[in-house]
Amino acid sequence: MYHNRSVQLSTDYYQLSMGNVYISDDKKDDIAVFDLFIRKNPFKGGYTVCAGLEQVISYLTNIHFTEEDIELLKKHHPEFSEEFLEYLRNFKFTGELYAIPEGTIVFPQEPILRVKAPLIQAQIIETTLLTIVNHQTLIATKASRIVQAAGGDPVLEFGLRRAHGTEAGLYGARAAIIGGCAGSSNVESEYLVDMPSKGTMSHSFILSYDDEYEAFEKFSEHNPDNLTLLVDTYNTLESGMPNAIKLFTKLKGENKLPKIYGIRLDSGDLAYLSKECRKMLDKAGLQEAVISASSDLDEYLVRDLKLQGAKISLWGIGTKLITAYDQPALGAVYKMSQIEHNGQVMNKLKISNDPGKITNPAYKKVARIYDKASNKALADLIMLDDEIIDETQPLTIFHPVYTWKKTVLTNYRLKDLLVPIIIDGKLVYDKPCVKEIQSHLKDELNTMWTAITRFTNPHEYHIDLSQKLWTLKNDLLNA
Incomplete structure (x- = not known):
């Protein structure tokens, strides 16, 4: 039977199971903070292009459950209580979302999205946020690499027929244009990007x-x-x-x-x-x-053809772009960093034997540090949200694991990367068009050293923790 899509149900079953428990255990009013971030850059590369925020905004500002949805979920009675189903009838997102704007270059461990909301809301939206950001960020990054290889030649996205379904083709086309493509063959993409399709x-x-x-x-x-x-x-x-x-x-x-x-x-x-x-x-x-x-072109074949002196001035990229052929999943995660219960705020982290999987606690922000002389990005600093850095004073940054690796910065400036998107459930962000996002990415790439953006063995960009956040994290680990 054909069914119009219900994005609110495009979630994992356990999100609803946990939500049901939160209602039954009187935890629905707990306030939680979650961070969505990547653990490593895709394609063995040195950077990632974040994308998908516009669809995240649309999802969060429109999410609700219909009577048809409730009837469907009643089939899971008695696991889903009547109280939980009644809660879903009136469900809407009332929390806050801070995000790094689309087209910004991001790196592992730093929050791309920061959600603060009632625990049950923050939990139910997890899967959908991840699928939106994982997909578009992956394709935007792949497109950026291909466009870089083309060296100024126009690149067109031609991959719809090889995409993993029409929805992936549509939003993949959008992400490809964010990544620098000059257009797409996908006619439906004209609704999203305000650019004529090509073929x-x-x-x-x-x-x-x-x-x-x-x-x-x-x-x-x-x-x-x-x-x-x-x-x-x-x-x-x-x-x-x-x-x-x-x-x-x-x-x-x-x-x-x-x-x-x-x-x-x-x-x-x-x-x-x-x-x-x-x-x-x-x-x-x-x-x-x-x-x-x-x-069947990708960034490596485009680069090799240009090195061979090929007289090609326009590139149509299909399968290997729209499917992110050499890495079909990004692997972004969504982890709790703080919870407030009965007025008591508790910072949280996930512990693992793998140091790279130990999460960072608390309500945090991310700042990018630029060299004033060259306007090149030097490092990103993850810190507590209330921290203020005096840019007139030297700043010591250090590796969060190999702490003896330190650098003292003097002639620098800071830029906060997370910006307010939704406050108290209401949109406060002026959404840019896709062409503006594409232009923003070009500016971002100009601030990166070529050692970061090269395809093979890129230099590792520094993502450090502030002293206060590092101390808090280690205190929790040693508690």
Whole structure:
């Protein structure tokens, strides 16, 4: 039976089971603080691009349970009490959300989202927040790496048909544009990104005509401003290119050749073929023709093709971008750091034999430290929310595990990364458009040293704890 999606039920069953206990055990009024963060950068890289905040906002400001939802959950009686189901009937998010804005470069351990809300609310929303942020952050980071490899050439996202469902394709397209892509083939993405979708033609279109030239000519008649011809259906250099050049030359003579036109390569030795195609186009006086390429590309193949001198100036990236092919999951987590019960505030942390999985307690903020002279980011500092750093005084930062590794900073400035998004359940944030987020990422990348953004063996960016937070954490560990 078809059912319209109920995002409020797009959660793990145990979130509702725990919520039921909180109601029954009179814990619904406890106030909890949760941090959503990553434990390591994806793709063995040195940085991560956060994304998904707009969808988080939409979810939190609209979440409610319908009578249809309640009827569905009644099937789990007696586990779900009538009191719990009645609570869900009136459910809404009344807490606060602080977040690092989309398009900001983030690093492991620092809160991307900080939620403070009644415990039951903060618990029920966990899974959905994670799936939104995990997915879009992963794709935005992959896109950023591919765009970086393209070295200024436009990159288009072409992955819908290989995405893990249409929803993943839609929000993946949005994340790809945040990461720097110039557009997407996904028409539905126009609702989210306010940019026209883009595309060319398929092999089946060419095969549907008696010959290749006729297909090219018919396409040009009906798409006069979208003239990118797929030239590898039969034989790229002996058929596709001669037919494309014949049509371009004809249109040029009729003064009908659009300002932007060109060819697409989708198979074969792209380095060799692009060079040969460029020679043929230039010889025909078609120097302005764009050569685009697709064919299972990623940042490594794009980089290698550019190193080989490929004459490609537009890149269509599908499968390996929209599926984050070499790392299909980000692994962000959502951990409690503080709880207030009957007026008593208690800081919390998760203990593990793996030092990297020991969480940071308390109600925290994150500041990025910049060198004033170069405007490059030096380190991030996680600290208690009420801490104030005097930027006129030297600042000593240290590795939170190898504490003897210390640096004293002098000519620096600080920027708080977490900003208020929702307060008392109400939106207080002016949401930027996707183009503004994309521009913000460009600015962010300019503040990063190239050692951080390189693909292979990137330098580890420093994420340190303030002395107060480090002391609190160790006191809890030793208690």
